[in-house]
Amino acid sequence: MPGMPPPPQFRPGGPPQFAPPHFGQRPMGPPPPQMMRGPPPPGMPPRPGMPGAMPPPPGGQVPVFGPPRPGMPPPPNAHQQNQQHQDSGEMPGMTSNSGDSSLSIVPHFSDSQTPRIYPLRHHGLTPPLARVSISWARGSTLRVSLIQSDAISEQQTGGEVVEVKLTNMEGGEITEAQWRRIAYGSVTPFALLQSQKNLMDSSHYSKDWWEHVMEYSKEINSLLGNSMSSSNLVIEDPKAVLKKEEEPTSLKAAWELMEIFYADKQSETCIPERLLDWLADYDCLFSGTQPTVHAKLVDFQRELVTLQVVENDPKYWEAMSSALAVGWLDIVVKLLHLHGSYQFDQLGNRETENGLVEAVAVLISKMPRMRPDLPAEKLGECYQTKPEFMKAWEKWRAQITKLDCSAFWLQCDHHQTREGLKNMLQIMLGNTSILSNLTYNWIELFISHFLYIRPFTVGLENMCNLAQKCMHLKPISNHHKLMGLIIGILEENTEVVLAECSRSFGPWMITHALELLTAGSTQAEILLHEEQSKLGGISIEELHRLVYAQVLSSHALTWNIAPVYLTSCMKQGMGLLENLLYRQPVQNHQVLLKSIEICRLNELDIVSSNMMKISGVRNWKHGQKGSAVFWLQQAQDEVRLNRIAKQLFDFVGKSVSDESFKQWEGLIELLGTESKTAGGLKFLNIYRDFRRSLLQVHGGTTSDSARKAVESLISLMKNPSTPQRFWLPLLYDSLKLLNWQEPPLLNVSQTHLLLTKLQELSIARLRPDFTNADLPPEALNSVRLALATNLGRAILEE
C-alpha cells in the first residue's frame, strides 16, 4: 500500500510496542548468539562445557535412583550430552577467568566412573616435568608447582606455580563481582533465617515456618538480578533499553523454581499458573540450545518492522498462536491489535473482520485463571475458589464454542484472518494436535495442556503425570540444566534435585536452596538433616554448608563471611573455622584484627591467642620489640614474656649512665602493665623504678628521690624473684645511698636485711657455680664497709 503511513504503533527503526517477554528491549540487528536456534554458525568457536557443572557421567546426566518410571524417556545418550557440552556455554560478554569450564569438587551421591581431566595452563614449560608439587592454600585453592627438568638445557625458567581454584563461584553467566555481591547479600537473610529457626518452638515449626522461608526466598531472589517487569518494555529510546537490559539467568530461574515448589505454601494450589509465569520469564534461556516459542517471537519481531500488512503473513498468525498456546495473553492481544482492520481507513470495509478479531481478543483477555491475582499488564480474570473458577471456565468455553459456530465467519473475506482466528479458537478449546504443533519442548506443551485441556491439575503427582505425557510427546533432545531440575522436583526425587542444584548451580545455590527444600518437603528434610556416619557424622545439609564456606574462604574478599555459615553447622563448623583462622596471614594487621574479632564472637580464645602469639613472635624477630611485647601480652604467653624479661636482665648491673637502658625502659614499661606478670617481670619493674630514682640521685642530689631509690632497693632485695647474681651489682650501684650522710637513708632493720643478704652472698661465693658479676674486686668490701658505717649512723639516729 504505497503512500500509507506506517501503523501508529510503529516507530521508524524502533521496535514495535508489543513485545514478548525479554526481547522487546533488544535493538534490531543480528541476534545475539544465545538467541540463535540450532548449532552455532561455523565461524563461532565451539563453546566449552557447562560452566559450574561437573562433567556428566557417561551413563547419564541425571542420576536417577531406582528403576526408571514407566513412560519416562530414556536418559540422553552420550552423544547428546556431548552436544550439550558444546552448546551451553558462557554467555558472550560475560567475563570468565578461563575459557574452560570450572572445576567443582562438591560431593554427590553418585559420581562419574572416569574423572574429568582439566588442563593446567602454563607458559612454555617443556615436558616431562621433573617434579609436580602441591600445596593447599586457604579454602579450596590448590597451588601446583610445576618444576622443569634440569636436563633440558634450552629452558628459560625453572618452572612455574599455578593456582587452581577448585570451586569456581562463577557459573559462566555471572561474573565474579556479581557473585561476590550475591554472596555478601545472602549472608543477612541466611543468618536471620537460622536465628528464627533457633527461636522457633518446635511445636510451631511446621505451622508458619514457611512464611519466614518465603521472606528469605524473596530476599535472596532479589539479589539474583533485576526482575524483568514488563513496565521496562515500553521504552521511548531504544538505546536506553540496552543499558537497562539484564539477561535472565538460569540461577534466578532455578531459584524461582525452588521457591514455587517448596517455599510458597500460599500459592500451592496454583503452582501451574506460577509455572506459566516462570516460563514466560525464562523460556528464552532454553532458546540457546533449542527452538522455543520465545525464539519464534524474537524472529517475528525482527521481521515485523519490514511488514506492511501483517495479517497477510502466515508468521504473524503462527507467532500469535504459539504465544497463545503458552498463555502469553498480553502479547497475543497486542499482536491482534496490529491487525490491519483496526486502521481507520480500513474500518469501514472490514467491519466484520475487525469485529471477529476484537471478539477473539476480548475472549482471550477474559480467560478465567485460577489464581489470586495477576500483575497489572497480564490478562485474564482471576478466581480464587475452584467452584467459581469452574463456573467461569465453562461459561468461557461456551462463549468460544458459540463464536466458533458463528455465521460471521462466512462474511469474513480475508482468508488468513479467518483461518488464523479459527485456529486460535481451537487452541483455546484445547485441540491437542494443534497445541503440540505450536510448542517446541515439553515444558511449553505442559503449560498449554494445563491452560486449555487440564486446568484443574493440582498436586505434584498429577503434574508429574502430565509432564511425563508431554515428555513422551516432545522427547528431550537437549538436556538443559533447568529441565533436569524441574523433572527432579516433579518426580519428588530429592537426590536428583540436590544433584542438579549443586552440579549445575554450584555450592552457593545448594547451600541456600536447601532451606527451601527442607521447608517444603518432609522427605527432603529427613534426608538432609539425618546425621550420617559415612559422612563422618554430619548431615548432608552441614556438608554443603562446609563446602560453601570453604569456597568463600578461598578468596581474600569473601573469607570473612564464611564464619556465618560455619557457625550454622552443628558438628564440624567450628573445627573448620579454626583451621580457616589458623591459615590467615596475621602479618596483615587488618586480617589479624578481623580474625581476632571473629574469634571473640565465637569464643575461640585459644585460636586468637595463638594468632597474637604468631604476631608477637614475628614482631620480636623482626626487631619490633614493643609490638612484640604487646601481642605476647594479649596472648598471655607467659613463657615467651619471661624469656624476653630474662634478656632484659642483662642490663641489670651495667653502669647507671648506660644509654641503652633508656631503650629498654619503655619495654619494661610495657611488660609491667599486665597484672598477671610473672616474677621476673615484677623484678624488672621495681628495678626500673630503682634505676630511675638512682639516676636522679646521681644527677642532682634530692633526698626525696634518694628515699625512693632506697625503697626500691629494699623491695628488690626482699623480693624472692630477684636473682642472687644481681644482689651485689644492685648494692654496688647503691653505694651512694648507703653512704648517705644527713640523715642516713636506711634504718637499722633495713641495714640488717642488706647485711644478711651480703652474708649469704659471701657464702655463695665459695660455691663453684657462682658467677662473678662484672664488678671491681673490691666491690664486696666497699659495700660491706658502707653498710657497717650506715648501721652505726642509723643506731645513733634511733
Next chain:
Amino acid sequence: MDKPILILDKGTTCTAWNYSGQRLAAGSTDGTIAIYDSTDPASSIFNCTARFKVQESSILKVVWVPPEYGDAVACISADGTLSLWEEVAQDADVLLWKLCKCFERNTSQVLDIQFGDSHTCLKLVAAYSDGQVKIYEVLDPLELEKWQLQAEFQNVIDLVSKFGNASCSAASISWNPQRGELRQSSFVLGFTSSIPLLNSSKVWEFDQDHQRWLPVAELALPEDKSDQVFAVAWAPNIGRPYELIAVATQKGIAIWHVGSNPDSNGRLLTEKVAVLSGHDGEVWQMEWDMSGMTLASTGSDGVVKLWQSNLNGVWHEQAILAPSS
C-alpha cells in the same frame, strides 16, 4: 580456574608454602633458597624478596617452621645435611636470613623432616637413611638455635627388634595436624628401605606418663607390611569421630580410618576403607585440604589427582589436573 602466579628460577628443585600461603620458599640445585612474598592477602602477585645460599649441594626439600616460632625454614641438602634458617632483623631493621642451626650428622643422610606439636613445645621428626628416626625439641621458644634430641628409635611396631645396616632411600612423615593442649602428639611415618619391617607406615604417639614414643597402629594389611611407602598424609580432623590417613605404596593410595581410643594392647583400631589406583608408579606427594575432605596427590605420571568420598561414603578419583603440553 587456573592462573599462573609465579615463575621459578632456573634450577629450582623444590618449593614449600608457609602456613598462610603468602610466602613461598624455593630450593635449587646450586644450594640457594629463594623466598617469594605477597604483601597483600588479596593479591596473587609474588615477588622474590630474598635469596640465600644454604649449601654447595642441591636442596632436596624445604619445610617451613610453624609460625609460632617465627619465619624460618628447614632444608635438607643433597649431601644429607639438615639446616635451619631464620629471617631476623639485623641492625637498622634490615631483614636477613641467617643460619640458626645445623644439625650434626654421622654417615647417614636425612630423608624427610616435619615439624609438629607447635602448641606446647616445637618438635622436629627426622627420618634418616640408616632407618633411624630422631625427634628433636626446641629448648627456648624464642630461639631456634638450641635443640635437644628427645628420642631416637626405628620404625618398627615391636620395640624389641633392632636393625643395623638398614639402607633407606626415602621416607615420609606426617604429623597429626590437630592442635590443642589436650592432644597427645602423634605422627605417621613410612619408609622405602631394604628392611621390610621398617617400611610399613606406623602411627607413633608420645606417652606422656613414661615420656617415650610408642607405635600405636600399623597402617598395612598383613600381606602388605613389607611394601615400600612413597608418601603418607594425615588429614585435618574438624570433628570426625575417627582419624583419616592416606598411605601411598606401589599398590596404590590407601585411605585408612584410625580410631581415637586404644585397645587393651595400646593399639588403635584401624580400617582400610579404600585403595585407589594412584599414579601408575611412584607417588611424590599427598596433601589434604583444610577440611580433610579432599586429598590431592602427585606422582611420576606428572599429573595432580583429586580424591574424594561421595555422599555414599565411597572414595573415588574426582578429577585430574594435567599440565598442558
